Amino acid sequence: MFPSGSSLAFPASLSSILGHAHRDHSEKEVTPVRRKLECCAKFGHSTPMDVTLVTLDRPAGQTSPKKPTRLQQLLRINRVSPVLSDLFMASLPPVQQVWLQKRRGDHTKSIELNTQAPIPALEPGHVLVRVRAVALNPLGVKTMSTIPSFARKFPTMLENDLCGEILNPNDSEFQIGDEVFGMSTFEDCLKKGRGALGQYILVKTENLAHKPKNITADEAAGITLAGLTAYQGLVDQCKITAGQRLFINGGNSTVGRFAIQIAKNLGAYVVTSCSGENALKVKSFGADEIIDYKRVDLPSYLVKNYTSNPFDAIYDVVGNILNFFPRSAPVLNPKGLFLTISIDLPKGLGSKMRFLFLLFNVAVRPTWLGGVNRKWKFVTTKSNKTQLNTLAKLASEEKLRVDVDSTYGFDQAGLFAAFDRMKTNKACGKIVVHVP
Template sequence: MKAFVLNRYGKNEKLKFIDIAEPDINENEVLVQVHSAGVNLLDSKIKDGEFKLLLPYKPPFILGHDVAGVVVKIGSKVSKYKVGDEVYSRPADYHIGTFAEYIAITENDLAFKPKNLTMDEAASIPLVGLTAWQALVEKAKLKKGQKVFIQAGSGGVGTFAIQLAKHLGATVATTTSSVNKDLVKSLGADIVIDYKTEDFETILKDYDVVLNSQDAKTLEKSLKILKSAGKVISISGPPDVEFANEVGLSWLVKMIMRLLSFSIKKKARRLQVNFSFLFMKAQGEQLSQITKLIESGVIKPVMDKVFPFEQTNEAMSYVEAGRAKGKVVVKVK
């Protein structure tokens, strides 16, 4: 099969388009023929080596964290899926590799593709959908009447999170450029702040939840807009010891995480608010819940651009530039 492989870490490294063996499957896995694969900033950060501490992949390996495709083979203990089923997934860490013609995925990490989406649209959903779900539903337990600040509303996570937060009954504030103001309003944002000309920390106050996806300076400002016992959930770091415990990292890495998050945790305690780091997990059951929201029309995918498979490196560069509105996808089949 054809696949894009990373041979070594580095900011200037390009993925190599090569022929490799089709993956084998174990008894709990299905083999999916990839029709479309989402491209995420996470792929670039792993390629650059930024996540080696959290995810020590050993090159060569295939990147890609989002997939929509068709089941072509099933393991002996797979019960939910059959050959011919249309599925989508965010494969688990250490089992990624959607920038390829085929991928083996554990049954529990799969969900049936929403019937009202194309393969390209479906491939745009899993990583950002699960990130938003795990932040707002699982961690924040966002409720009707609460106020949430979702940074970078026109990005992949932002466009999904705004729609999910509105469905949950929250008042939503977001940041974007003036060019994307109408887009985020159409998704349900109540308060739109132009990050180029306005400072959110002077406009927002007494918020229940912040979904932080930006830099350390923005994270620090976010603490100050929360009400007492409010929550900042950060998907851009710094990772903390709770996360290290959750994923079973070594004591040495736990110590590093403690040091990395010490300053922001201290500032949060001083303001009587809560900080936590989220690194989303593969979760087929949650993805099935998201499917229901999509099929009922509550959430719609926001697509920026679809690249042909051969231009996966160009798609990665486009995402790295940080100008995408919604998601970028490569069409494999």
């Protein structure tokens, strides 16, 4: 449950546990804990970790629930008591390491490692998580230099997606030691300066799910933002159902890979685009047809080959709306939706103004003025616990696969290399940073 080398340090004996308990709790609260500890000692469990495992209905040395032992039957408990939870918290180090963005700009000029950051105090609706792995997202890299200082809080802890362990469940459905994955939301980053690239962070319970046992922490860390973007785009906005036809532009991207798998689980027929060298990999995610975008003009190819059998939805993961949407009408059913994930604005005020004019001319102009007679939207991703649990279930059933492109250390050299890899746009899978 807790990997070797964990920085968690516990008092050495059960008597010291009671000493800590008397300091912060009344005799009425401590008495039942003393009885439980005495019972544990009789059965040879003499460390706080043993007691915690027993309290969780997990015999010492085991990491998953088993049939209750004689000791557990005597204790008649299946959750950590508030006293033991507080003792667990008292064993944490006084400070932690976090990566902070201090100012707007490229990562080489704007971020710093703070080795003396305080461990956050609990808040209602939040749990304390010991982070083990953080997956980078293109959004995090882009917003470092694009969002103005007045629109966000500085300093800001970096990134969103994470996997770790519950340290304080704070009366939630989680228990101490549960392995979880999820995210610190983009809103929390902007308004509160809370991200994922730290050792101990507060996360809203609604933004976490139990990690499937059959995937690694690195894989779990890469699910949340990309997985929810794919799921919400297909289910909430495109409303894909069994038997429908879907085109995904950018099948080898992380969102594209998730979208292919989710669409196939929904029973859709999936056509996607990627480069020829990645075709076999993308095919392994379940795509029915693959188009090598490097060998054809993609919009023209689609019009030539799919006009007679158009799509019920087009999910543009690449963000190629200016080139693609104006020519999408012949291959998109009249009631279908053209959904795009993002638009990369060019640099320079003049270039941005010209781009926005073209965007209006292409995507906003009404049909009676020559606009495209099809509906389009930007995909918007929101935290959704039910959908996060759905993604976890798909992963546990091996119906949702996460590929890891590369992993990096938490030091400056490692983190900078991770961001550099992200900027190449050549990663085939998630880029993950390990948290010590």
